[in-house]
Amino acid sequence: MSKSRAARLLPVIEMAERAEREAALQLGHCQGLVRQAEVQLGDLERYRGDYQQQWISEGQRGVSGQWLMNYQRFLSQLETAIGQQRQSLEWHRRNMQQVREVWQQRYARLEGLRKLVKRYQDEARLAEDKREQKLLDELSQRLSAGDPLGR
Template sequence: MAQSRAGRLAPVVEMAEKAEKAAVQRLGHFQGQVRLAESKLADLEAFRLDYQEQWIIRGSSGVSGQWLLGYQGFLAQLGTAIDQQRQSLVWHQNNLTKARDSWQQAFARVEGLRKLVQRYMDEARKLEDRREQKLLDELSQRLPRQDPY
């Protein structure tokens, strides 16, 4: 009976394993998205730093008012892009956190089901061992006893 319980759980375990595998794939996807967003943010910040260094170089020789307005306008646009990229990074990090939580729940479910199946199999094995021992005991009692003398 316990063995059949383990057998009946096999499709449930298989479905849980598929769900866990899908959760792992989602987790990997979101990890990649976070890395990409971090890389874009780093690129934007490096570009802003380079652009600000241009001010130092160009400003030391004097600049026109028009150049200064263009510089400040572009720097403001760059700041906006960096802020948006930071928001994007936070959004991707939140998705990653949710995906990690989802995977942890799926993993725990699979592990719990595997332990349950193992317990059912152990119970079935113990039951079968007891039956065998009982049968052997009955057979040994039925055998004629031989006198050692």
């Protein structure tokens, strides 16, 4: 007897499940990178705030021209680093969105295949039920005709 349509789809479903799992893992990895980039940006922004607070404290006591130049140079470098980290965060977010779309496509494909297999199984069950009912009807007719063996 040949394999049922549902059984023939099992290898395809297994491949789709594997592809969906891999995409989900990739999405999780990307989400981790986004969180990491967000934390790094937050750290840099807090550091800038602390550094600016230091300016306020030091400025009240008076600072030298050299200190002020060093402060401004470092603050400029810090602003550059913050800008670069923002760009990095946006890149990670865009990448994560692309990976999410791939996962969504693979998940939808997998769910479609599962529904198809369920439909095939339901159709096979219905056909089997009809076949059994036909056999029972024939047996019932034989018994009512008085010949239990159908002769």
